[in-house]
Amino acid sequence: METQTTQGLARVKEICQDRPRRAMELRDQGKKVMGYLCIYPVVEIMTALDLVPYRIFGDMRETVTKADKYLPSVVCPFLRSLLDLGLKGKYDFLDGVTFAHTCDVGAQFAGNWKINIRTPFSHFVDIPHTTHEGARDYHKGLLMDYKKAMESYFGITISSERLKKAIEMHNQQRSLVRDLYDLKKPDPPLISGAETLQVLVAIMSLPVEEGNTLLMAVIEEVKDRKDGPVKKSSRLLVWGSIIDDPALLEMIESFDANVVMDDTCVGSRAFFTDVALTEDPLDGLADHYLVDIKCPRTYQESAHGEMKIDYMADLRNRFDYLGDYVRDYKVDGVILQALRYCDAHGYEVPGIKDYLESLGLQSIYIEHNYTEAAFGPLRTRVQGFLEIID
Amino acid sequence: MSTEEKKRSINRLKSMYPLRALMDKNYKAAQDAKKEGKPVAWCMQESYASPFLNAIDLDSVYPENYGTLCAATGAATPFLERSEAEGFPSHLCGYAQNCLGYTAQMADLDWEIPPGSPQGGIPKPVILVGSGMGCDARFKWFQALGRYMDVPLWVIEFPTAFGKENLMEGAHERSIQFLIKELKGFAAFLEKLTGRKMDWAKLREDVDNTMSMDAVWWEINELRVARPGPMHSRDFWSSMSASLFRTTDPEGVTELYRSMLEEVKHRVKNKISAINVEEKYRMTFIGLPPWHALKFFDQLAERGWNFVTEWAYHPPRPIDLTGIEDPVERLVRYRHQGTGHLIDVSFSPEEAAKIKKEMGQQDSMSQLVLKPILDFKIDGGFLHPLLTCRTATASLNLLGESMIKKFHVPFISIEGDIVDTRLFDPVDALRKAEAFEETMDHYKEIRKEAGLEW
Ligand code: SF4
Numbered sequence: 026m027e028t029q030t031t032q033g034l035a036r037v038k039e040i041c042q043d044r045p046r047r048a049m050e051l052r053d054q055g056k057k058v059m060g061y062l063c064i065y066p067v068v069e070i071m072t073a074l075d076l077v078p079y080r081i082f083g084d085m086r087e088t089v090t091k092a093d094k095y096l097p098s099v100v101c102p103f104l105r106s107l108l109d110l111g112l113k114g115k116y117d118f119l120d121g122v123t124f125a126h127t128c129d130v131g132a133q134f135a136g137n138w139k140i141n142i143r144t145p146f147s148h149f150v151d152i153p154h155t156t157h158e159g160a161r162d163y164h165k166g167l168l169m170d171y172k173k174a175m176e177s178y179f180g181i182t183i184s185s186e187r188l189k190k191a192i193e194m195h196n197q198q199r200s201l202v203r204d205l206y207d208l209k210k211p212d213p214p215l216i217s218g219a220e221t222l223q224v225l226v227a228i229m230s231l232p233v234e235e236g237n238t239l240l241m242a243v244i245e246e247v248k249d250r251k252d253g254p255v256k257k258s259s260r261l262l263v264w265g266s267i268i269d270d271p272a273l274l275e276m277i278e279s280f281d282a283n284v285v286m287d288d289t290c291v292g293s294r295a296f297f298t299d300v301a302l303t304e305d306p307l308d309g310l311a312d313h314y315l316v317d318i319k320c321p322r323t324y325q326e327s328a329h330g331e332m333k334i335d336y337m338a339d340l341r342n343r344f345d346y347l348g349d350y351v352r353d354y355k356v357d358g359v360i361l362q363a364l365r366y367c368d369a370h371g372y373e374v375p376g377i378k379d380y381l382e383s384l385g386l387q388s389i390y391i392e393h394n395y396t397e398a399a400f401g402p403l404r405t406r407v408q409g410f411l412e413i414i415d
Numbered sequence: 416m417s418t419e420e421k422k423r424s425i426n427r428l429k430s431m432y433p434l435r436a437l438m439d440k441n442y443k444a445a446q447d448a449k450k451e452g453k454p455v456a457w458c459m460q461e462s463y464a465s466p467f468l469n470a471i472d473l474d475s476v477y478p479e480n481y482g483t484l485c486a487a488t489g490a491a492t493p494f495l496e497r498s499e500a501e502g503f504p505s506h507l508c509g510y511a512q513n514c515l516g517y518t519a520q521m522a523d524l525d526w527e528i529p530p531g532s533p534q535g536g537i538p539k540p541v542i543l544v545g546s547g548m549g550c551d552a553r554f555k556w557f558q559a560l561g562r563y564m565d566v567p568l569w570v571i572e573f574p575t576a577f578g579k580e581n582l583m584e585g586a587h588e589r590s591i592q593f594l595i596k597e598l599k600g601f602a603a604f605l606e607k608l609t610g611r612k613m614d615w616a617k618l619r620e621d622v623d624n625t626m627s628m629d630a631v632w633w634e635i636n637e638l639r640v641a642r643p644g645p646m647h648s649r650d651f652w653s654s655m656s657a658s659l660f661r662t663t664d665p666e667g668v669t670e671l672y673r674s675m676l677e678e679v680k681h682r683v684k685n686k687i688s689a690i691n692v693e694e695k696y697r698m699t700f701i702g703l704p705p706w707h708a709l710k711f712f713d714q715l716a717e718r719g720w721n722f723v724t725e726w727a728y729h730p731p732r733p734i735d736l737t738g739i740e741d742p743v744e745r746l747v748r749y750r751h752q753g754t755g756h757l758i759d760v761s762f763s764p765e766e767a768a769k770i771k772k773e774m775g776q777q778d779s780m781s782q783l784v785l786k787p788i789l790d791f792k793i794d795g796g797f798l799h800p801l802l803t804c805r806t807a808t809a810s811l812n813l814l815g816e817s818m819i820k821k822f823h824v825p826f827i828s829i830e831g832d833i834v835d836t837r838l839f840d841p842v843d844a845l846r847k848a849e850a851f852e853e854t855m856d857h858y859k860e861i862r863k864e865a866g867l868e869w
């Protein structure tokens with residue numbers, strides 16, 4: 026029995042305060058919980074097996090003490106935190122965990138987790154780096170293997186119908202998230218950046234139907250709310266590597282700015298395109314996860330086989346979706362943020378800045394090490410930036 | 416033996432010198448070709464691009480290697496500063512930062528080589544060939560160069576070939592077929608770009624020559640299990656580039672490797688050590704070496720540390736490819752051998768079956784990865800975490816910990832970097848190394864108690 030007494034945003038807060046609680050309740054009722062890293066493991070396959078997809082996050086408020094032994098301090102601090110929590114037994118309730126080749130260190134992290142945490146089931150999905158046709162086929166084969174490994178471990182065969190149904194449910198979730206983001210279009214937005222992040226963290230801790238019900242309740246509540254964010258001078262877009270804690274966005278929104286849009290991997294990145302319902306559902310899934318998701322970990326080429334690179338055309342091809350966000354959400358400044366030692370995002374910075382500049386938009390790049398203490402010095406920089414764009 | 420040689424703590428292989436000289440000559444030849452305006456490609460050290468580039472008459476230039484050179488000659492600083500000024504974060508790969516800064520400067524100079532560039536610099540390429548192998552830098556960095564150059568980029572994929580997933584039925588073969596398709600696509604692109612036809616016979620010849628050359632190089636390294644270790648890592652590092660980078664004279668290199676093989680065989684037979692004092696500690700080097708501070712290993716040799724093996728830059732295992740005629744397929748099957756095959760050829764059938772079963776149930780640090788510890792009877796691991804290369808750093812500690820856990824072999828970790836040479840502090844490193852000897856002695860006792868052979 027679900028012990029839910031709250032609804033909407035209050036329920037979101039409750040889940041975020043103790044994320045594993047609901048998963049453990051469901052586990053007590055006989056459900057299995059599948060942890061996953063990043064947005065590349067195919068949640069639809071988990072749902073089709075009636076598993077609870079549970080995205081694994083770090084905890085920037087907890088000092089890394091155990092992971093030092095395995096992951097040196099010069100690698101992604103988010104991954105270090107995750108491993109640390111795993112080593113401290115905080116993910117012992119998972120029945121399985123799915124990794125993907127998100128970035129090189131993410132791939133190496135998978136080995137670290139498998140060996141040291143020993144979650145009963147684990148699977149690593151390799152992801153090609155290009156979107157060449159061969160890469161798409163190859164990716165589909167990798168998803169077939171993943172499905173096979175899951176079916177064999179959990180003793181259930183996933184029919185095509187069942188997988189299609191799961192895709193529909195997750196597409197519904199994507200659509201609801203977009204509805205939620207629509208509520209950020211007015212000025213002032215009806216929901217803040219920090220609150221939006223919490224909603225997404227919450228639904229990434231729940232089975233898809235339950236997440237969808239929660240999203241509907243949140244949308245209804247937010248539509249009519251009177252206590253939403255106040256109008257401020259700047260409407261910002263935040264881009265970059267993972268943010269799984271509202272502290273950074275709260276810091277930004279403590280100034281004269283609202284975060285009205287994001288392109289981060291707990292934010293819009295996983296939700297702004299649907300999975301196509303193809304005859305073989307794995308085709309749609311393979312294309313979605315490899316091609317549609319616009320994460321810097323994939324090499325998005327300007328035009329395959331071009332003999333000359335037109336830099337601006339290349340930037341437009343890669344980042345025009347950001348231009349759409351800027352227009353639709355009336356963004357007037359962009360904060361580019363990345364975790365220190367995140368190579369995938371780091372290489373993009375000058376290019377994105379050039380692209381935004383071509384739209385007449387100012388941006389700032391900030392780096393942090395996944396601790397709250399790191400935000401102190403950043404406050405001054407963010408404040409300075411807001412003064413410039415004001 | 417001259418007094419000069421007697422003084423040296425590392426007993427360098429005589430056959431290494433002509434090999435190194437030949438490689439220098441090759442480097443010079445490539446420089447001359449560039450001066451004559453022959454088009455070049457910038458590519459990554461990943462073994463797929465160069466044979467194709469050669470078969471269409473494009474010279475391969477390796478900016479990673481050029482980064483090493485810039486760092487070693489002290490020329491990297493202005494390039495690194497420029498990269499940072501362009502807005503690239505300073506934690507990115509040191510070689511990438513060096514190349515980004517270098518290219519930005521070249522763009523300012525209308526594609527003239529920046530003055531003071533070591534070895535005459537590297538000219539603007541006609542194509543960039545990125546790689547999905549190893550690290551994200553290998554394609555992200557080249558894509559970022561689009562900010563300065565209108566040069567096309569082709570990224571060669573490289574499926575991840577480790578772990579239990581690679582043992583699933585059909586998984587490895589699928590990755591082979593994918594790579595073949597990728598490389599054929601690359602060849603078609605090169606033909607379109609240059610307006611020339613691929614010389615498939617030349618590719619085949621190149622692949623076969625490389626395989627024969629590597630086979631000798633492989634055999635040399637196999638002999639290093641002997642006690643005392645006959646060949647030090649310093650000789651390995653001086654000789655490996657012949658196999659790692661395309662050479663214009665593969666037959667010449669093979670010949671020189673053959674004489675090296677003879678010299679190493681002679682040493683093994685006569686129990687001649689790679690160090691001129693008693694071999695007290697058999698070491699493995701894990702990570703990328705501190706190129707600018709290799710003399711440090713001479714000091715360790717004086718203390719009886721013999722670096723008998725290392726974990727990077729080794730050639731693929733020789734493999735029988737009889738019946739595979741297509742040069743692309745030959746190349747792929749040679750370079751991408753897969754976990755299952757490597758387990759099969761490294762262990763007895765019973766052991767192999769057991770290892771695969773264990774891996775399937777619970778992916779463990781496979782015996783395959785740790786096999787050299789056992790084969791070489793290693794006393795200690797020397798880990799070299801790097802500030803700006805996460806690929807060669809992220810799994811070091813895990814390896815170290817697994818060595819202790821499985822075989823009671825301890826490790827020492829000494830920080831450094833690939834371009835910021837100041838990060839490696841030889842004085843401090845030597846102090847730590849001295850203290851580490853006690854740890855190694857202690858673990859020798861533990862191994863004895865655990866019934867291990869060494
Ligand atoms: S933040 Fe960057 S380095 Fe860390 S897991 Fe994500 S992509 Fe990889």
Ligand code: SF4
Pocket residue numbers: 479508509510511549550551552553803804805806807833
């Ligand atoms: S492996 Fe390391 S040194 Fe080589 S390109 Fe990648 S990040 Fe740079």
